[in-house]
Amino acid sequence: MMNNGSGQETKLLAALYLAQEHYGWLSPEAIQQVSGRLNIQPGKVMSSASFYSLFKMEPQGTYVIQVCEGLSCFLVGGGDSLIGYLSERLGIQPGETSVDGRFTLEVVQCLAACGSAPALRVNDELYENMTPESIDDLIETLDMGDY
Protein backbone atom coordinates (compact mmCIF):
# COMPACT_ATOMS: atom_id res chain seq x y z
CA MET A 1 0.00 0.00 0.00
CA MET A 2 2.94 2.30 0.52
CA ASN A 3 3.89 3.92 -2.75
CA ASN A 4 5.38 7.15 -1.52
CA GLY A 5 8.92 6.07 -0.71
CA SER A 6 8.44 6.57 3.00
CA GLY A 7 10.80 3.73 3.89
CA GLN A 8 10.72 1.70 7.05
CA GLU A 9 10.47 4.50 9.60
CA THR A 10 6.69 4.57 9.61
CA LYS A 11 6.72 0.99 10.91
CA LEU A 12 8.97 1.83 13.83
CA LEU A 13 6.34 2.36 16.54
CA ALA A 14 4.48 -0.79 15.53
CA ALA A 15 7.74 -2.75 15.52
CA LEU A 16 8.61 -1.44 18.98
CA TYR A 17 5.21 -2.59 20.24
CA LEU A 18 5.82 -6.07 18.81
CA ALA A 19 9.30 -6.24 20.31
CA GLN A 20 7.99 -5.09 23.67
CA GLU A 21 5.28 -7.72 23.60
CA HIS A 22 7.83 -10.41 22.80
CA TYR A 23 10.57 -9.43 25.25
CA GLY A 24 8.35 -7.88 27.93
CA TRP A 25 10.30 -4.62 27.69
CA LEU A 26 12.58 -2.85 25.25
CA SER A 27 15.80 -4.53 26.28
CA PRO A 28 19.03 -3.73 24.42
CA GLU A 29 18.43 -6.98 22.55
CA ALA A 30 14.93 -5.86 21.53
CA ILE A 31 16.28 -2.51 20.27
CA GLN A 32 18.94 -4.37 18.25
CA GLN A 33 16.30 -6.64 16.74
CA VAL A 34 14.12 -3.72 15.67
CA SER A 35 17.14 -1.87 14.35
CA GLY A 36 18.24 -4.87 12.28
CA ARG A 37 14.81 -5.73 10.92
CA LEU A 38 13.95 -2.19 9.84
CA ASN A 39 17.50 -1.18 8.93
CA ILE A 40 17.33 1.87 11.17
CA GLN A 41 20.36 2.81 13.31
CA PRO A 42 20.03 1.63 16.95
CA GLY A 43 20.54 5.20 18.15
CA LYS A 44 17.57 6.37 16.11
CA VAL A 45 15.46 3.50 17.41
CA MET A 46 16.40 4.40 20.99
CA SER A 47 15.75 8.09 20.34
CA SER A 48 12.18 7.37 19.29
CA ALA A 49 11.51 4.62 21.82
CA SER A 50 12.64 6.72 24.78
CA PHE A 51 10.27 9.55 23.85
CA TYR A 52 7.06 7.60 24.41
CA SER A 53 5.80 6.68 27.86
CA LEU A 54 4.23 3.38 26.78
CA PHE A 55 7.62 2.02 25.72
CA LYS A 56 9.38 0.51 28.70
CA MET A 57 13.12 0.66 29.09
CA GLU A 58 13.20 -1.72 32.03
CA PRO A 59 11.52 -5.04 32.88
CA GLN A 60 7.85 -4.79 33.88
CA GLY A 61 5.64 -6.83 36.17
CA THR A 62 3.08 -9.30 34.83
CA TYR A 63 0.41 -6.74 35.64
CA VAL A 64 1.24 -3.11 34.97
CA ILE A 65 -1.20 -0.97 36.92
CA GLN A 66 -1.45 2.59 35.64
CA VAL A 67 -3.35 4.92 37.95
CA CYS A 68 -4.56 8.22 36.54
CA GLU A 69 -3.66 11.33 38.53
CA GLY A 70 -5.44 13.74 36.21
CA LEU A 71 -7.56 16.59 37.54
CA SER A 72 -10.94 14.91 37.02
CA CYS A 73 -9.81 11.76 38.83
CA PHE A 74 -8.40 13.81 41.70
CA LEU A 75 -11.64 15.79 42.08
CA VAL A 76 -13.64 12.61 42.76
CA GLY A 77 -11.24 10.89 45.14
CA GLY A 78 -8.78 9.36 42.69
CA GLY A 79 -5.16 10.24 42.12
CA ASP A 80 -2.95 10.38 45.20
CA SER A 81 -5.34 8.60 47.58
CA LEU A 82 -5.81 5.59 45.29
CA ILE A 83 -2.13 5.58 44.38
CA GLY A 84 -1.27 5.58 48.09
CA TYR A 85 -3.73 2.78 48.72
CA LEU A 86 -2.32 0.63 45.92
CA SER A 87 1.22 1.44 46.94
CA GLU A 88 0.57 0.17 50.47
CA ARG A 89 -1.41 -2.84 49.31
CA LEU A 90 1.31 -3.95 46.85
CA GLY A 91 4.27 -2.84 48.94
CA ILE A 92 5.82 -0.85 46.11
CA GLN A 93 6.21 2.81 45.24
CA PRO A 94 5.04 4.27 41.91
CA GLY A 95 7.57 3.32 39.25
CA GLU A 96 8.55 0.11 41.05
CA THR A 97 7.90 -3.57 40.35
CA SER A 98 7.12 -6.02 43.15
CA VAL A 99 9.91 -8.45 44.09
CA ASP A 100 7.90 -11.42 42.81
CA GLY A 101 7.62 -9.68 39.44
CA ARG A 102 3.83 -9.69 39.48
CA PHE A 103 2.94 -6.00 39.76
CA THR A 104 4.32 -2.74 38.44
CA LEU A 105 2.71 0.46 39.75
CA GLU A 106 2.67 3.52 37.53
CA VAL A 107 1.20 6.98 37.82
CA VAL A 108 -0.13 8.32 34.52
CA GLN A 109 -1.80 11.43 33.21
CA CYS A 110 -5.29 11.51 31.73
CA LEU A 111 -6.73 8.21 30.41
CA ALA A 112 -9.72 9.91 28.71
CA ALA A 113 -12.08 8.29 31.20
CA CYS A 114 -12.87 11.49 33.15
CA GLY A 115 -16.61 10.79 33.02
CA SER A 116 -16.11 7.52 34.89
CA ALA A 117 -13.32 8.68 37.18
CA PRO A 118 -11.34 7.55 39.10
CA ALA A 119 -9.81 5.40 36.38
CA LEU A 120 -6.89 3.03 36.07
CA ARG A 121 -5.54 0.56 33.54
CA VAL A 122 -4.18 -2.94 34.08
CA ASN A 123 -2.14 -3.89 31.03
CA ASP A 124 -4.56 -3.11 28.17
CA GLU A 125 -7.77 -3.12 30.19
CA LEU A 126 -9.46 0.06 31.46
CA TYR A 127 -11.13 0.04 34.91
CA GLU A 128 -13.50 2.84 35.84
CA ASN A 129 -15.22 4.33 38.91
CA MET A 130 -12.57 2.83 41.19
CA THR A 131 -12.71 2.81 44.98
CA PRO A 132 -10.40 1.15 47.55
CA GLU A 133 -12.97 -1.70 47.71
CA SER A 134 -13.06 -2.27 43.96
CA ILE A 135 -9.25 -2.12 43.94
CA ASP A 136 -9.22 -4.93 46.54
CA ASP A 137 -11.51 -7.02 44.33
CA LEU A 138 -9.38 -6.31 41.29
CA ILE A 139 -6.11 -7.30 42.99
CA GLU A 140 -7.71 -10.51 44.26
CA THR A 141 -8.92 -11.37 40.77
CA LEU A 142 -5.46 -10.69 39.34
CA ASP A 143 -3.89 -12.76 42.11
CA MET A 144 -5.98 -15.74 41.07
CA GLY A 145 -5.00 -15.33 37.43
CA ASP A 146 -2.55 -17.57 35.64
CA TYR A 147 1.02 -16.74 36.41
Next chain:
Amino acid sequence: MDRDVSRSGIAFQPVLTKNINRKGSERIQIYLESGGYQAAREALTMEPDEVIEQVKCSGLRGRGGAGFPTGMKWGFMPRDANTQKILVVNTDEGEPGTFKDREIIEQDPHQVIEGVLIAAYAVGATRAYVYIRGEFFLGVKRWIKAIADAYEFGFLGSDIQGSGFNLDMSIHRGAGAYICGEETAMLESLEGKRGTPRLKPPYPATKGLFGLPTLIQNIETLSCIPHIIHNGPEWFSKIGTKESAGPKIFSVSGNVNNPGNFELPMGISLEELIGDYAGGVPDGKKLKAVIPGGVSTPILPARALDVRMSFEDLAAAGSALGTGAVIVIDETKCMVEVTRRISKFFAHESCGFCTPCRIGSRRIFETLDRMENGEGRLGDIDLLLDLVEGIDGHTFCPMGSALVNPVRSAIQHFRAEFEHHITHKTCLVPNKTPV
Protein backbone atom coordinates in the same frame (compact mmCIF):
# COMPACT_ATOMS: atom_id res chain seq x y z
CA MET B 1 -24.44 8.32 27.25
CA ASP B 2 -26.91 10.12 29.46
CA ARG B 3 -29.28 12.76 28.34
CA ASP B 4 -32.63 14.06 29.35
CA VAL B 5 -33.81 16.71 26.97
CA SER B 6 -37.17 17.00 28.71
CA ARG B 7 -35.70 19.40 31.23
CA SER B 8 -34.33 21.57 28.50
CA GLY B 9 -36.35 23.99 26.45
CA ILE B 10 -34.52 22.80 23.38
CA ALA B 11 -36.03 19.94 21.45
CA PHE B 12 -32.87 18.39 20.17
CA GLN B 13 -32.40 15.00 18.59
CA PRO B 14 -28.87 13.66 18.94
CA VAL B 15 -27.01 13.49 15.65
CA LEU B 16 -23.46 12.30 16.30
CA THR B 17 -24.40 9.97 19.15
CA LYS B 18 -27.75 8.71 17.90
CA ASN B 19 -26.46 5.16 17.48
CA ILE B 20 -24.30 4.93 20.54
CA ASN B 21 -26.78 3.25 22.86
CA ARG B 22 -27.81 0.67 20.26
CA LYS B 23 -26.56 -2.84 20.85
CA GLY B 24 -23.70 -3.64 18.50
CA SER B 25 -23.47 0.00 17.41
CA GLU B 26 -19.86 -0.58 16.38
CA ARG B 27 -20.84 -3.09 13.68
CA ILE B 28 -21.18 -2.15 10.03
CA GLN B 29 -24.55 -3.93 9.69
CA ILE B 30 -26.06 -1.76 12.43
CA TYR B 31 -24.53 1.34 10.88
CA LEU B 32 -25.95 0.49 7.45
CA GLU B 33 -29.39 -0.23 8.97
CA SER B 34 -29.45 3.23 10.49
CA GLY B 35 -28.81 4.84 7.11
CA GLY B 36 -25.05 4.81 7.33
CA TYR B 37 -22.86 5.29 4.24
CA GLN B 38 -25.76 6.93 2.33
CA ALA B 39 -24.03 10.29 2.63
CA ALA B 40 -20.82 8.81 1.23
CA ARG B 41 -22.71 7.41 -1.76
CA GLU B 42 -24.25 10.85 -2.30
CA ALA B 43 -20.90 12.62 -1.96
CA LEU B 44 -19.23 10.29 -4.48
CA THR B 45 -21.71 11.46 -7.14
CA MET B 46 -20.89 15.11 -6.47
CA GLU B 47 -17.90 17.11 -7.70
CA PRO B 48 -15.19 17.28 -4.99
CA ASP B 49 -15.38 21.09 -5.01
CA GLU B 50 -19.10 20.88 -4.38
CA VAL B 51 -18.45 18.75 -1.27
CA ILE B 52 -15.93 21.31 0.01
CA GLU B 53 -18.42 24.10 -0.68
CA GLN B 54 -21.11 22.32 1.36
CA VAL B 55 -18.76 21.91 4.31
CA LYS B 56 -17.80 25.60 4.03
CA CYS B 57 -21.48 26.64 3.96
CA SER B 58 -22.29 24.47 6.99
CA GLY B 59 -20.09 26.64 9.21
CA LEU B 60 -18.45 23.56 10.75
CA ARG B 61 -15.40 24.42 12.86
CA GLY B 62 -12.84 21.86 14.03
CA ARG B 63 -13.73 20.04 17.24
CA GLY B 64 -10.17 19.21 18.30
CA GLY B 65 -9.70 22.43 20.26
CA ALA B 66 -8.67 25.19 17.86
CA GLY B 67 -12.02 25.66 16.12
CA PHE B 68 -10.60 26.38 12.68
CA PRO B 69 -13.24 26.43 9.88
CA THR B 70 -13.16 22.94 8.40
CA GLY B 71 -14.20 23.77 4.83
CA MET B 72 -11.54 26.47 4.62
CA LYS B 73 -8.91 23.98 5.81
CA TRP B 74 -9.96 21.60 3.04
CA GLY B 75 -9.67 24.45 0.56
CA PHE B 76 -5.97 24.84 1.45
CA MET B 77 -5.19 21.41 -0.03
CA PRO B 78 -3.62 21.65 -3.50
CA ARG B 79 -5.84 20.92 -6.48
CA ASP B 80 -3.14 19.17 -8.52
CA ALA B 81 -4.57 15.75 -9.33
CA ASN B 82 -1.13 14.21 -9.90
CA THR B 83 0.18 14.82 -6.39
CA GLN B 84 -0.59 12.13 -3.84
CA LYS B 85 -2.46 13.56 -0.88
CA ILE B 86 -2.95 12.19 2.59
CA LEU B 87 -5.61 12.38 5.27
CA VAL B 88 -4.63 11.83 8.89
CA VAL B 89 -7.34 10.98 11.39
CA ASN B 90 -6.45 12.49 14.76
CA THR B 91 -7.58 9.97 17.38
CA ASP B 92 -4.99 11.03 19.93
CA GLU B 93 -7.50 12.45 22.41
CA GLY B 94 -5.48 13.40 25.47
CA GLU B 95 -6.65 16.80 26.74
CA PRO B 96 -7.51 16.15 30.40
CA GLY B 97 -11.27 16.31 30.78
CA THR B 98 -11.98 15.14 27.24
CA PHE B 99 -13.41 11.69 26.56
CA LYS B 100 -15.75 12.15 23.61
CA ASP B 101 -13.56 10.82 20.78
CA ARG B 102 -12.89 7.61 22.68
CA GLU B 103 -16.62 6.97 22.96
CA ILE B 104 -17.19 7.66 19.25
CA ILE B 105 -14.45 5.33 18.05
CA GLU B 106 -15.45 2.57 20.41
CA GLN B 107 -19.18 2.80 19.73
CA ASP B 108 -19.54 4.15 16.19
CA PRO B 109 -16.30 3.82 14.19
CA HIS B 110 -18.15 3.61 10.85
CA GLN B 111 -19.56 7.11 11.27
CA VAL B 112 -15.94 8.30 11.35
CA ILE B 113 -14.87 6.13 8.42
CA GLU B 114 -17.74 7.56 6.38
CA GLY B 115 -16.57 11.06 7.31
CA VAL B 116 -13.02 10.14 6.32
CA LEU B 117 -14.20 8.77 2.98
CA ILE B 118 -16.11 11.96 2.16
CA ALA B 119 -13.26 14.22 3.31
CA ALA B 120 -10.68 12.19 1.36
CA TYR B 121 -12.83 12.33 -1.77
CA ALA B 122 -13.29 16.09 -1.40
CA VAL B 123 -9.57 16.86 -1.16
CA GLY B 124 -8.38 14.03 -3.39
CA ALA B 125 -6.53 12.05 -0.72
CA THR B 126 -6.06 8.40 -1.56
CA ARG B 127 -4.38 7.35 1.65
CA ALA B 128 -5.70 7.73 5.19
CA TYR B 129 -3.75 7.13 8.37
CA VAL B 130 -5.58 6.75 11.65
CA TYR B 131 -3.32 7.86 14.50
CA ILE B 132 -4.86 6.47 17.66
CA ARG B 133 -3.80 6.96 21.26
CA GLY B 134 -1.76 3.97 22.43
CA GLU B 135 -3.91 3.63 25.55
CA PHE B 136 -7.15 3.16 23.55
CA PHE B 137 -6.91 -0.60 23.32
CA LEU B 138 -10.62 -1.28 22.79
CA GLY B 139 -10.72 1.54 20.27
CA VAL B 140 -7.83 -0.02 18.33
CA LYS B 141 -9.64 -3.37 18.21
CA ARG B 142 -12.90 -1.78 17.05
CA TRP B 143 -11.10 0.33 14.41
CA ILE B 144 -9.25 -2.66 12.97
CA LYS B 145 -12.51 -4.58 12.63
CA ALA B 146 -14.33 -1.54 11.22
CA ILE B 147 -11.63 -0.91 8.59
CA ALA B 148 -11.68 -4.58 7.54
CA ASP B 149 -15.49 -4.48 7.21
CA ALA B 150 -15.41 -1.21 5.29
CA TYR B 151 -13.04 -2.85 2.78
CA GLU B 152 -15.29 -5.90 2.54
CA PHE B 153 -18.40 -3.79 1.93
CA GLY B 154 -16.64 -1.66 -0.67
CA PHE B 155 -16.35 1.59 1.30
CA LEU B 156 -12.56 1.43 1.26
CA GLY B 157 -10.14 0.12 -1.36
CA SER B 158 -10.32 0.58 -5.13
CA ASP B 159 -13.22 1.98 -7.13
CA ILE B 160 -15.32 2.67 -4.04
CA GLN B 161 -19.03 2.06 -4.78
CA GLY B 162 -18.24 2.15 -8.50
CA SER B 163 -17.10 5.77 -8.34
CA GLY B 164 -13.56 5.21 -9.56
CA PHE B 165 -12.28 6.76 -6.32
CA ASN B 166 -9.66 4.82 -4.33
CA LEU B 167 -8.88 5.12 -0.65
CA ASP B 168 -6.68 2.97 1.54
CA MET B 169 -6.71 3.26 5.30
CA SER B 170 -4.45 1.92 8.02
CA ILE B 171 -4.22 2.35 11.74
CA HIS B 172 -1.18 3.48 13.72
CA ARG B 173 -0.93 3.35 17.48
CA GLY B 174 0.64 6.24 19.32
CA ALA B 175 2.65 5.30 22.39
CA GLY B 176 1.85 7.75 25.15
CA ALA B 177 2.63 11.39 24.35
CA TYR B 178 0.09 14.22 24.68
CA ILE B 179 2.09 16.38 22.28
CA CYS B 180 1.32 13.98 19.41
CA GLY B 181 -2.19 15.47 19.34
CA GLU B 182 -0.52 18.57 17.87
CA GLU B 183 -0.80 17.95 14.16
CA THR B 184 2.81 18.33 13.08
CA ALA B 185 4.05 16.31 16.08
CA MET B 186 1.59 13.63 14.98
CA LEU B 187 3.17 13.61 11.51
CA GLU B 188 6.62 13.17 13.05
CA SER B 189 5.30 10.30 15.15
CA LEU B 190 3.69 8.65 12.11
CA GLU B 191 7.09 8.82 10.45
CA GLY B 192 8.50 6.87 13.40
CA LYS B 193 10.27 9.80 15.03
CA ARG B 194 10.04 11.52 18.39
CA GLY B 195 6.82 13.54 18.58
CA THR B 196 8.37 16.99 18.29
CA PRO B 197 6.31 19.66 16.50
CA ARG B 198 7.53 21.02 13.19
CA LEU B 199 8.14 24.62 12.25
CA LYS B 200 5.17 26.15 10.41
CA PRO B 201 5.12 27.17 7.59
CA PRO B 202 5.20 25.00 5.61
CA TYR B 203 1.77 23.92 6.77
CA PRO B 204 0.73 20.27 6.42
CA ALA B 205 -1.56 21.14 3.49
CA THR B 206 1.61 22.03 1.55
CA LYS B 207 4.13 19.66 3.08
CA GLY B 208 2.84 17.10 5.55
CA LEU B 209 3.35 13.38 6.02
CA PHE B 210 6.39 12.19 4.02
CA GLY B 211 6.47 15.71 2.54
CA LEU B 212 3.08 15.20 0.85
CA PRO B 213 0.05 17.51 1.16
CA THR B 214 -1.82 16.35 4.25
CA LEU B 215 -5.15 17.11 5.87
CA ILE B 216 -5.46 16.32 9.58
CA GLN B 217 -8.88 16.17 11.25
CA ASN B 218 -10.31 15.29 14.62
CA ILE B 219 -12.75 12.41 15.16
CA GLU B 220 -15.74 14.53 16.16
CA THR B 221 -15.17 16.89 13.21
CA LEU B 222 -15.14 13.96 10.79
CA SER B 223 -18.27 12.54 12.43
CA CYS B 224 -20.16 15.72 11.50
CA ILE B 225 -19.37 15.35 7.78
CA PRO B 226 -21.83 12.59 6.74
CA HIS B 227 -24.69 14.49 8.43
CA ILE B 228 -23.79 17.74 6.65
CA ILE B 229 -23.77 16.00 3.28
CA HIS B 230 -26.95 14.02 3.91
CA ASN B 231 -29.04 16.76 5.58
CA GLY B 232 -27.51 19.74 3.86
CA PRO B 233 -25.34 22.60 5.10
CA GLU B 234 -28.36 24.83 5.95
CA TRP B 235 -29.71 22.19 8.32
CA PHE B 236 -26.33 22.03 10.08
CA SER B 237 -25.84 25.77 10.30
CA LYS B 238 -29.29 26.21 11.87
CA ILE B 239 -28.16 24.13 14.86
CA GLY B 240 -26.12 26.13 17.36
CA THR B 241 -25.09 29.76 17.22
CA LYS B 242 -24.03 32.17 14.49
CA GLU B 243 -20.33 31.46 14.74
CA SER B 244 -20.52 27.96 16.22
CA ALA B 245 -22.70 25.78 14.05
CA GLY B 246 -23.85 22.26 14.68
CA PRO B 247 -24.16 19.75 17.47
CA LYS B 248 -21.34 19.32 19.94
CA ILE B 249 -20.43 16.57 22.35
CA PHE B 250 -19.66 18.07 25.75
CA SER B 251 -17.68 15.89 28.16
CA VAL B 252 -18.61 16.81 31.72
CA SER B 253 -16.51 15.51 34.62
CA GLY B 254 -15.38 16.39 38.13
CA ASN B 255 -17.78 17.26 40.94
CA VAL B 256 -21.13 16.53 39.30
CA ASN B 257 -23.79 13.93 40.07
CA ASN B 258 -24.04 12.65 36.54
CA PRO B 259 -20.75 12.94 34.64
CA GLY B 260 -20.64 11.87 31.00
CA ASN B 261 -20.82 12.92 27.37
CA PHE B 262 -23.78 15.06 26.36
CA GLU B 263 -24.54 15.87 22.75
CA LEU B 264 -26.30 19.23 22.57
CA PRO B 265 -26.50 22.17 20.21
CA MET B 266 -23.63 24.60 20.39
CA GLY B 267 -24.69 27.56 22.50
CA ILE B 268 -26.32 25.63 25.34
CA SER B 269 -25.78 27.51 28.57
CA LEU B 270 -22.98 26.27 30.79
CA GLU B 271 -25.33 26.52 33.76
CA GLU B 272 -27.91 24.27 32.10
CA LEU B 273 -25.27 21.80 30.96
CA ILE B 274 -23.92 21.40 34.49
CA GLY B 275 -27.17 21.77 36.44
CA ASP B 276 -29.67 19.92 34.26
CA TYR B 277 -27.69 17.47 32.19
CA ALA B 278 -24.78 16.64 34.49
CA GLY B 279 -27.04 16.72 37.56
CA GLY B 280 -25.35 19.57 39.44
CA VAL B 281 -22.81 19.42 42.25
CA PRO B 282 -23.26 16.48 44.68
CA ASP B 283 -23.84 16.51 48.44
CA GLY B 284 -25.33 19.99 48.56
CA LYS B 285 -21.93 21.56 47.99
CA LYS B 286 -21.51 24.80 46.09
CA LEU B 287 -19.83 25.07 42.74
CA LYS B 288 -16.61 27.08 42.93
CA ALA B 289 -15.05 27.02 39.50
CA VAL B 290 -15.41 25.49 36.05
CA ILE B 291 -12.87 24.74 33.35
CA PRO B 292 -15.07 24.94 30.25
CA GLY B 293 -12.92 23.43 27.49
CA GLY B 294 -10.25 21.11 28.90
CA VAL B 295 -7.25 22.04 31.07
CA SER B 296 -5.77 24.24 28.32
CA THR B 297 -8.58 26.77 28.72
CA PRO B 298 -8.88 29.55 31.33
CA ILE B 299 -10.74 28.69 34.56
CA LEU B 300 -14.08 30.45 35.13
CA PRO B 301 -15.39 31.35 38.60
CA ALA B 302 -18.93 30.32 39.63
CA ARG B 303 -20.32 33.78 38.92
CA ALA B 304 -19.46 33.39 35.22
CA LEU B 305 -21.67 30.34 34.71
CA ASP B 306 -24.26 32.24 32.76
CA VAL B 307 -22.45 31.81 29.47
CA ARG B 308 -23.31 29.98 26.27
CA MET B 309 -21.06 27.10 25.22
CA SER B 310 -19.86 28.48 21.88
CA PHE B 311 -16.54 29.65 20.49
CA GLU B 312 -17.61 33.30 20.50
CA ASP B 313 -19.41 33.42 23.85
CA LEU B 314 -16.65 31.70 25.81
CA ALA B 315 -14.02 33.90 24.19
CA ALA B 316 -16.03 36.95 25.26
CA ALA B 317 -16.20 35.53 28.79
CA GLY B 318 -12.41 35.31 28.92
CA SER B 319 -12.08 31.59 28.33
CA ALA B 320 -12.37 29.24 25.36
CA LEU B 321 -14.50 26.36 24.10
CA GLY B 322 -11.41 24.19 23.48
CA THR B 323 -12.59 20.60 23.17
CA GLY B 324 -15.83 21.26 25.08
CA ALA B 325 -14.58 19.35 28.10
CA VAL B 326 -16.21 20.82 31.19
CA ILE B 327 -14.47 20.13 34.51
CA VAL B 328 -16.54 21.12 37.53
CA ILE B 329 -14.80 22.02 40.82
CA ASP B 330 -16.74 22.26 44.08
CA GLU B 331 -16.12 24.58 47.04
CA THR B 332 -14.11 22.02 49.01
CA LYS B 333 -11.27 21.89 46.50
CA CYS B 334 -8.18 24.03 46.84
CA MET B 335 -7.39 26.05 43.72
CA VAL B 336 -3.65 25.94 44.44
CA GLU B 337 -3.88 22.16 44.36
CA VAL B 338 -6.02 22.22 41.20
CA THR B 339 -3.50 24.49 39.47
CA ARG B 340 -0.60 22.39 40.75
CA ARG B 341 -2.14 19.29 39.17
CA ILE B 342 -2.70 20.99 35.84
CA SER B 343 0.88 22.30 35.80
CA LYS B 344 2.20 18.83 36.61
CA PHE B 345 0.43 17.53 33.53
CA PHE B 346 2.01 20.15 31.29
CA ALA B 347 5.45 19.68 32.83
CA HIS B 348 5.15 15.93 32.32
CA GLU B 349 3.93 16.20 28.74
CA SER B 350 6.32 18.89 27.49
CA CYS B 351 8.19 17.37 24.55
CA GLY B 352 11.30 19.22 25.74
CA PHE B 353 12.09 20.85 22.44
CA CYS B 354 11.76 24.51 23.41
CA THR B 355 12.98 26.14 26.60
CA PRO B 356 9.97 28.25 27.66
CA CYS B 357 7.76 25.16 27.77
CA ARG B 358 10.31 22.66 29.09
CA ILE B 359 11.74 24.82 31.87
CA GLY B 360 8.77 27.14 32.38
CA SER B 361 6.26 24.37 33.04
CA ARG B 362 8.69 22.68 35.43
CA ARG B 363 9.33 25.90 37.40
CA ILE B 364 5.59 26.61 37.62
CA PHE B 365 4.95 23.10 38.92
CA GLU B 366 7.77 23.35 41.48
CA THR B 367 6.50 26.71 42.72
CA LEU B 368 2.93 25.45 43.11
CA ASP B 369 4.14 22.21 44.68
CA ARG B 370 6.08 24.23 47.23
CA MET B 371 3.05 26.41 48.01
CA GLU B 372 0.78 23.39 48.34
CA ASN B 373 3.20 21.81 50.79
CA GLY B 374 3.24 24.88 53.03
CA GLU B 375 6.62 26.12 51.84
CA GLY B 376 5.40 29.02 49.74
CA ARG B 377 7.48 32.17 49.80
CA LEU B 378 6.51 35.82 49.60
CA GLY B 379 6.75 36.78 45.97
CA ASP B 380 5.74 33.34 44.68
CA ILE B 381 2.58 34.72 43.06
CA ASP B 382 4.64 37.31 41.21
CA LEU B 383 7.10 34.60 40.29
CA LEU B 384 4.25 32.51 38.81
CA LEU B 385 2.95 35.47 36.82
CA ASP B 386 6.47 36.23 35.62
CA LEU B 387 6.97 32.62 34.49
CA VAL B 388 3.63 32.72 32.71
CA GLU B 389 4.70 35.91 30.94
CA GLY B 390 7.89 34.20 29.81
CA ILE B 391 5.98 31.29 28.32
CA ASP B 392 3.03 33.07 26.73
CA GLY B 393 3.55 33.33 23.00
CA HIS B 394 7.20 32.27 23.26
CA THR B 395 6.82 28.54 22.77
CA PHE B 396 7.45 26.60 19.57
CA CYS B 397 3.91 25.18 19.48
CA PRO B 398 0.54 26.23 20.95
CA MET B 399 0.54 23.40 23.48
CA GLY B 400 3.46 24.93 25.33
CA SER B 401 1.61 28.21 25.81
CA ALA B 402 -1.59 26.45 26.91
CA LEU B 403 -0.43 26.16 30.54
CA VAL B 404 -0.54 29.95 30.76
CA ASN B 405 -4.36 29.90 30.65
CA PRO B 406 -5.19 27.89 33.78
CA VAL B 407 -2.39 29.42 35.87
CA ARG B 408 -3.14 33.02 35.02
CA SER B 409 -6.92 32.62 35.42
CA ALA B 410 -6.59 30.73 38.72
CA ILE B 411 -4.54 33.58 40.19
CA GLN B 412 -6.88 36.18 38.71
CA HIS B 413 -10.05 34.68 40.20
CA PHE B 414 -8.75 32.95 43.33
CA ARG B 415 -5.77 35.05 44.38
CA ALA B 416 -6.82 34.93 48.06
CA GLU B 417 -6.31 31.15 48.11
CA PHE B 418 -2.77 31.52 46.77
CA GLU B 419 -1.97 34.28 49.27
CA HIS B 420 -3.38 32.25 52.15
CA HIS B 421 -1.21 29.30 51.18
CA ILE B 422 1.89 31.49 51.35
CA THR B 423 1.13 33.40 54.54
CA HIS B 424 -0.59 30.64 56.56
CA LYS B 425 1.16 27.63 55.01
CA THR B 426 -2.20 25.87 54.70
CA CYS B 427 -5.31 25.78 52.59
CA LEU B 428 -7.96 28.45 52.74
CA VAL B 429 -10.46 25.71 51.96
CA PRO B 430 -11.71 24.23 55.25
CA ASN B 431 -13.03 20.86 54.08
CA LYS B 432 -10.24 20.17 51.70
CA THR B 433 -10.12 16.64 50.37
CA PRO B 434 -7.15 15.00 52.07
CA VAL B 435 -4.24 14.40 49.75
